[in-house]
Amino acid sequence: MTTLAPVAVSPIKLTRRGRLVLSTLSFATMLAISLVSLFGIATSSANASNETTNSTTTQIVVAPGETLWTIAARVNPEIDPRAVIDQIMDLNVINGSNVYAGQVLLVP
Numbered sequence: 379m380t381t382l383a384p385v386a387v388s389p390i391k392l393t394r395r396g397r398l399v400l401s402t403l404s405f406a407t408m409l410a411i412s413l414v415s416l417f418g419i420a421t422s423s424a425n426a427s428n429e430t431t432n433s434t435t436t437q438i439v440v441a442p443g444e445t446l447w448t449i450a451a452r453v454n455p456e457i458d459p460r461a462v463i464d465q466i467m468d469l470n471v472i473n474g475s476n477v478y479a480g481q482v483l484l485v486p
Contacts, residue, residue: 435469435484442479449477453485462486 392400438449450462462485466472469484477483 435486438483438485440477440479440481440483444477444479446475446477449483449485 436453438453440449446463446466447459450459450466454462463475465486466483467475469486
């Protein structure tokens with residue numbers, strides 16, 4: 379049986395210029411990935427907002443004492459108010475459930 383003799387492997391040593399090139403390429407790659415991700419997300423959300431505003435919507439003015447629940451029940455009584463509230467919040471970019479009298483809302 380024949381065995382191979384161990385081979386000495388010397389580690390790779392980068393010069394200053396090599397380290398600079400490697401770090402620059404790494405930074406450029408990360409920057410490119412970040413920009414593509416950022417613009418991809420911005421484009422997809424812009425398309426989504428265009429799609430939602432192109433659907434049939436109407437504007438209403440919130441009356442004193444009205445809540446999103448009463449508005450949802452009034453504008454679309456045959457659908458679960460929670461689903462309508464979600465649509466209203468998406469259409470108007472509302473984070474909370476607070477609306478105020480006189481506020482103009484887009485409703486489905």
